[in-house]
Amino acid sequence: xxxxxxxxxxxxxxxxxxxxxxxxxxxxxxxxxxxxxxxxxxxxxxxxxxxxxxxxxxxxxxxxxxxxxxxxxxxxxxxxxxxxxxxxxxxxxxxxxxxxxxxxxxxxxxxxxxxxxxxxxxxxxxxxxxxxxxxxxxxxxxxxxxxxxxxxxxxxxxxxxxxxxxxxxxxxxxxxxxxxxxxxxxxxxxxxxxxxxxxxxxxxxxxxxxxxxxxxxxxxxxxxxxxxxxxxxxxxxxxxxxxxxxxxxxxxx
Ligand SMILES: Nc1ncnc2c1ncn2[C@@H]1O[C@H](COP(=O)(O)OP(=O)(O)O)[C@@H](O)[C@H]1O
Ligand SMILES: [Mg+2]
Numbered sequence: 001x002x003x004x005x006x007x008x009x010x011x012x013x014x015x016x017x018x019x020x021x022x023x024x025x026x027x028x029x030x031x032x033x034x035x036x037x038x039x040x041x042x043x044x045x046x047x048x049x050x051x052x053x054x055x056x057x058x059x060x061x062x063x064x065x066x067x068x069x070x071x072x073x074x075x076x077x078x079x080x081x082x083x084x085x086x087x088x089x090x091x092x093x094x095x096x097x098x099x100x101x102x103x104x105x106x107x108x109x110x111x112x113x114x115x116x117x118x119x120x121x122x123x124x125x126x127x128x129x130x131x132x133x134x135x136x137x138x139x140x141x142x143x144x145x146x147x148x149x150x151x152x153x154x155x156x157x158x159x160x161x162x163x164x165x166x167x168x169x170x171x172x173x174x175x176x177x178x179x180x181x182x183x184x185x186x187x188x189x190x191x192x193x194x195x196x197x198x199x200x201x202x203x204x205x206x207x208x209x210x211x212x213x214x215x216x217x218x219x220x221x222x223x224x225x226x227x228x229x230x231x232x233x234x235x236x237x238x239x240x241x242x243x244x245x246x247x248x249x250x251x252x253x
Contacts, residue, residue, distance in 0.1 A: 014077030016041040022071035031057035033223030046210040049220035055203045092167035102145040109141040115160035135159040151182035171202040
């Protein structure tokens with residue numbers, strides 16, 4: 001995944017992704033409520049926010065799992081929020097889910113291959129092998145998910161998401177249920193993928209990991225953006241501490 005390949009066809013210098021005044025309402029619940037963010041290519045972005053603040057819904061909107069109630073999303077400066085969900089992977093947007101969603105009857109390798117099938121086999125056998133190597137899953141190809149630790153299953157999910165060489169990878173709580181060394185492995189993997197030019201947006205509750213891993217943080221509360229910027233600065237903002245960090249962050253400083 002060279003920078004040239006990923007940016008080669010891009011006409012403008014627009015950010016990779018722009019979310020503009022986006023809202024997602026479920027009946028009376030304003031899960032996302034007038035939120036604007038921009039993702040520039042090649043950076044690792046993070047979203048912090050208490051449970052129910054709309055983080056997963058925002059990711060669902062960016063992968064077209066849910067429709068916007070209002071606002072717009074642009075990819076490479078072009079309208080994206082009306083794209084059929086089935087076309088999202090082909091546009092280079094991939095995600096992992098908050099809960100492990102591997103098919104238990106398939107092997108690791110078969111699960112990963114599904115990620116390539118979603119984009120018409122892009123990546124192919126070489127892509128599958130490469131994704132296995134990049135995520136440190138070599139030797140585990142023939143295992144079934146149930147035989148693997150939770151942390152390894154997460155890596156399989158990440159491998160499945162990157163096999164089609166996305167430009168933007170969305171990770172929803174990828175280290176939930178992991179121990180410290182598994183978390184550090186995920187963080188290191190994200191940095192490696194960044195070196196190859198992959199833009200990433202991660203939702204994660206581990207504040208220290210977010211500060212260490214991300215280039216830019218967004219903080220959400222009640223569907224709105226309450227702060228953004230340099231990670232160390234964001235987690236020190238009073239509004240962010242009040243909304244979210246009180247207990248968690250006071251343990252770190
Ligand atoms: N499909 C849905 N239908 C109805 N309400 C939903 C749906 N998805 C999320 N919500 C609600 O939207 C709000 C934001 O949820 P979510 O995006 O999952 O938050 P987070 O990921 O930050 O914990 C919550 O009040 C949640 O109950
Ligand atoms: Mg969530």
